[in-house]
Amino acid sequence: MADPRSNGSDLRRAILDRTRRMLVEVGYNNLSMRKIARSVGCSATSIYLHFENKDALLHALIDEGMEQLNASLQEVAASHTDPAERLEALSRSYVDFGLENPEYYEVMFMLHPERMARYPAEKYRRARRNLELFAEALGAGADAEQFDVADPAVAASVLWAALHGAVALLLAQRVDVRFERDAFAETVVRHAIAGFCFQADPV
Amino acid sequence: MADPRSNGSDLRRAILDRTRRMLVEVGYNNLSMRKIARSVGCSATSIYLHFENKDALLHALIDEGMEQLNASLQEVAASHTDPAERLEALSRSYVDFGLENPEYYEVMFMLHPERMARYPAEKYRRARRNLELFAEALGAGADAEQFDVADPAVAASVLWAALHGAVALLLAQRVDVRFERDAFAETVVRHAIAGFCFQADPV
Amino acid sequence: MADPRSNGSDLRRAILDRTRRMLVEVGYNNLSMRKIARSVGCSATSIYLHFENKDALLHALIDEGMEQLNASLQEVAASHTDPAERLEALSRSYVDFGLENPEYYEVMFMLHPERMARYPAEKYRRARRNLELFAEALGAGADAEQFDVADPAVAASVLWAALHGAVALLLAQRVDVRFERDAFAETVVRHAIAGFCFQADPV
Amino acid sequence: MADPRSNGSDLRRAILDRTRRMLVEVGYNNLSMRKIARSVGCSATSIYLHFENKDALLHALIDEGMEQLNASLQEVAASHTDPAERLEALSRSYVDFGLENPEYYEVMFMLHPERMARYPAEKYRRARRNLELFAEALGAGADAEQFDVADPAVAASVLWAALHGAVALLLAQRVDVRFERDAFAETVVRHAIAGFCFQADPV
DNA sequence: GATGAATGAGCGTTCATTCAT
DNA sequence: AATGAATGAACGCTCATTCAT
Numbered sequence: 069m070a071d072p073r074s075n076g077s078d079l080r081r082a083i084l085d086r087t088r089r090m091l092v093e094v095g096y097n098n099l100s101m102r103k104i105a106r107s108v109g110c111s112a113t114s115i116y117l118h119f120e121n122k123d124a125l126l127h128a129l130i131d132e133g134m135e136q137l138n139a140s141l142q143e144v145a146a147s148h149t150d151p152a153e154r155l156e157a158l159s160r161s162y163v164d165f166g167l168e169n170p171e172y173y174e175v176m177f178m179l180h181p182e183r184m185a186r187y188p189a190e191k192y193r194r195a196r197r198n199l200e201l202f203a204e205a206l207g208a209g210a211d212a213e214q215f216d217v218a219d220p221a222v223a224a225s226v227l228w229a230a231l232h233g234a235v236a237l238l239l240a241q242r243v244d245v246r247f248e249r250d251a252f253a254e255t256v257v258r259h260a261i262a263g264f265c266f267q268a269d270p271v
Numbered sequence: 272m273a274d275p276r277s278n279g280s281d282l283r284r285a286i287l288d289r290t291r292r293m294l295v296e297v298g299y300n301n302l303s304m305r306k307i308a309r310s311v312g313c314s315a316t317s318i319y320l321h322f323e324n325k326d327a328l329l330h331a332l333i334d335e336g337m338e339q340l341n342a343s344l345q346e347v348a349a350s351h352t353d354p355a356e357r358l359e360a361l362s363r364s365y366v367d368f369g370l371e372n373p374e375y376y377e378v379m380f381m382l383h384p385e386r387m388a389r390y391p392a393e394k395y396r397r398a399r400r401n402l403e404l405f406a407e408a409l410g411a412g413a414d415a416e417q418f419d420v421a422d423p424a425v426a427a428s429v430l431w432a433a434l435h436g437a438v439a440l441l442l443a444q445r446v447d448v449r450f451e452r453d454a455f456a457e458t459v460v461r462h463a464i465a466g467f468c469f470q471a472d473p474v
Numbered sequence: 475m476a477d478p479r480s481n482g483s484d485l486r487r488a489i490l491d492r493t494r495r496m497l498v499e500v501g502y503n504n505l506s507m508r509k510i511a512r513s514v515g516c517s518a519t520s521i522y523l524h525f526e527n528k529d530a531l532l533h534a535l536i537d538e539g540m541e542q543l544n545a546s547l548q549e550v551a552a553s554h555t556d557p558a559e560r561l562e563a564l565s566r567s568y569v570d571f572g573l574e575n576p577e578y579y580e581v582m583f584m585l586h587p588e589r590m591a592r593y594p595a596e597k598y599r600r601a602r603r604n605l606e607l608f609a610e611a612l613g614a615g616a617d618a619e620q621f622d623v624a625d626p627a628v629a630a631s632v633l634w635a636a637l638h639g640a641v642a643l644l645l646a647q648r649v650d651v652r653f654e655r656d657a658f659a660e661t662v663v664r665h666a667i668a669g670f671c672f673q674a675d676p677v
Numbered sequence: 678m679a680d681p682r683s684n685g686s687d688l689r690r691a692i693l694d695r696t697r698r699m700l701v702e703v704g705y706n707n708l709s710m711r712k713i714a715r716s717v718g719c720s721a722t723s724i725y726l727h728f729e730n731k732d733a734l735l736h737a738l739i740d741e742g743m744e745q746l747n748a749s750l751q752e753v754a755a756s757h758t759d760p761a762e763r764l765e766a767l768s769r770s771y772v773d774f775g776l777e778n779p780e781y782y783e784v785m786f787m788l789h790p791e792r793m794a795r796y797p798a799e800k801y802r803r804a805r806r807n808l809e810l811f812a813e814a815l816g817a818g819a820d821a822e823q824f825d826v827a828d829p830a831v832a833a834s835v836l837w838a839a840l841h842g843a844v845a846l847l848l849a850q851r852v853d854v855r856f857e858r859d860a861f862a863e864t865v866v867r868h869a870i871a872g873f874c875f876q877a878d879p880v
Numbered sequence: 881g882a883t884g885a886a887t888g889a890g891c892g893t894t895c896a897t898t899c900a901t
Numbered sequence: 902a903a904t905g906a907a908t909g910a911a912c913g914c915t916c917a918t919t920c921a922t
Contacts, residue, residue, distance in 0.1 A: 099915080240381075268469040674877045720884070725917095
């Protein structure tokens with residue numbers, strides 16, 4: 069308002085930012101259009117000028133998060149040629165993203181499925197692209213006999229599950245508080261990757 | 272529905288049972304005191320005679336869930352002496368519990384912390400007992416040089432994260448639908464345990 | 475409240491009465507649950523204790539109106555043996571009911587059909603019973619060669635249309651204000667019945 | 678939708694046309710300025726450049742409807758010299774107009790007066806002109822001793838009531854569905870006119 | 881002449897909870 | 902121990918309208 073160059077999409081931006089923040093603060097169930105409006109400083113009606121409805125607002129948030137996560141992972145993938153190193157870097161990057169952007173991570177991966185049912189399936193493609201980066205590294209590692217992996221696609225999801233579980237429990241503060249957060253994350257990454265390595269013959 | 276001759280404690284029992292059932296049927300978000308009351312066959316007010324409020328009711332439910340999960344895991348733990356076998360059986364049991372009691376699992380492990388703010392921290396102890404079963408198996412396996420594990424407590428949480436991630440993603444239907452559910456769960460369990468095994472020397 | 479013997483259904487009664495009155499005052503489109511509540515002096519929520527929803531409230535109003543109208547007509551029908559006299563008395567009674575109970579009449583016969591779509595078809599039976607009283611008189615009159623009527627059922631609806639048209643226009647204040655209301659109604663009744671009489675041969 | 682070269686008066690025209698069409702398609706209650714604007718292809722704000730508010734827009738529409746109905750009736754009146762024939766043709770024309778333009782008819786004749794409070798009384802004159810056409814035919818018929826009519830003005834309103842009642846009930850789908858619509862309308866017209874004819878002496 | 885942004889008021893409805901009985 | 906009546910707050914959303922540009 070103060071800035072004459074400000075246009076309408078500033079409000080859109082503000083709505084997205086506040087919503088993202090409020091999601092972490094009050095949780096999805098306690099989030100309402102009115103509360104968002106109050107927090108942003110506009111009327112509830114105004115939100116509907118920028119987003120068709122509550123779902124569309126959350127979808128937009130998911131889109132942004134996916135875009136950001138994907139950008140991070142792409143960059144990381146591009147800067148590591150060795151499959152094992154790449155996989156480790158990708159995993160760290162994923163966990164870091166989750167821990168550093170709890171607001172995005174919650175909407176993206178921790179929302180109730182029923183609520184996201186209407187999220188256009190086509191948009192999940194970007195989510196799948198993330199998985200493919202893991203799958204490629206796993207596939208390359210298998211070819212180089214670094215990993216004992218039968219199906220890289222399945223393996224990618226397995227790895228994802230391990231990383232997601234760690235992020236989810238950490239964000240929900242359900243991990244023993246005596247464990248240092250980053251160290252725990254690091255252990256998780258190493259453990260998950262170790263799970264794909266060839267095991268020593270039992271003596 | 273409620274037997275008129277039943278005493279109060281029976282009503283409490285009935286409320287818990289119906290709530291649990293409704294949780295599975297209609298989901299957490301669609302659960303309301305009135306709906307529970309209607310399903311039980313008592314008045315909404317009556318629920319307040321047995322539970323302070325909605326949160327308290329859910330807490331009681333979580334307690335029961337934890338008890339149930341704990342009972343399963345205790346039984347499994349008792350019937351396997353070999354640490355590796357025990358760990359595997361515990362892991363499978365945990366995943367099975369989650370997949371078979373989806374909405375139960377959600378309330379127990381996937382609800383945002385802010386919702387459970389009032390949930391007495393002390394009650395999480397029972398949750399921790401579950402973790403200890405895993406830690407014991409891991410510790411025993413380490414002693415038997417089956418597992419390459421430095422700190423069994425941390426390792427237990429790492430394993431938990433992997434299992435939880437898989438359950439969470441499966442329940443949220445975020446895992447590629449082409450993967451068969453049980454097979455995926457099995458792969459996850461094996462992978463997670465493999466992550467604790469000694470690795471072959473790279474050639 | 476003042477009267478200790480008053481029970482909950484006093485509120486139900488009050489809601490019905492105020493709604494009926496408000497319907498005439500502000501019209502259907504401007505009627506809201508909140509306005510009703512404000513007028514009654516209770517909370518909007520309380521209305522839902524007595525009526526499932528807005529439609530159900532209006533349906534109840536229609537029921538009452540139909541009941542009353544039917545009672546009037548039944549009584550009138552019973553007290554006239556001569557078909558022509560009976561028909562005339564029924565017609566007058568119908569018009570009188572409409573003019574004296576505009577609130578009821580509007581909900582019963584002037585509401586938009588789309589709105590009343592959900593009105594249980596079975597309840598229209600009582601409305602049909604009213605028509606049958608007219609049809610019986612017309613049939614009897616035809617048998618007595620008082621009326622030139624081929625199909626009493628059709629004739630009853632034709633008569634109804636004439637009476638309804640007069641009531642509707644009068645209530646909507648669309649009839650020339652210089653015509654005295656009751657005289658006009660009387661003329662309408664006589665004209666409508668004359669329409670069923672044998673006509674003189676044109677000379 | 679709107680041709681960019683069109684001038685303002687075209688937009689006014691377009692708004693009226695689309696509103697009329699939408700009135701038929703979605704009904705009065707579901708009509709909103711925004712929906713009209715979307716349908717016309719202009720902004721909601723633009724409607725206010727041509728019509729003071731929603732009521733004014735509807736008033737303009739009523740004007741047009743009255744004009745149109747009046748034109749039909751004028752034409753019909755001009756093409757029949759015999760009073761009885763003319764009256765019949767006018768009645769049929771009126772009923773046809775109502776049945777063919779249902780939602781139009783509703784706005785013109787079935788809307789509650791309180792909604793049209795601001796509708797300038799002077800504009801009702803055109804409505805009265807329609808009535809006069811009926812009155813003239815009735816008067817001429819009385820002079821020709823075709824009709825037994827004391828006051829043609831009153832008789833015109835009585836006839837109007839009968840026709841309006843039929844249209845209103847038919848539009849509200851309150852007439853027995855087993856009656857064929859056009860046949861019923863025809864019967865109504867004949868009955869209404871018969872009501873003005875000299876009756877045979879009772880034997 | 882035309883618009884996009886914005887809003888306050890209002891909608892029907894559901895919620896967890898309280899209170900008198 | 903149990904309930905029916907009642908309520909304030911909140912929900913997502915739509916409305917007619919205004920105003921600066």
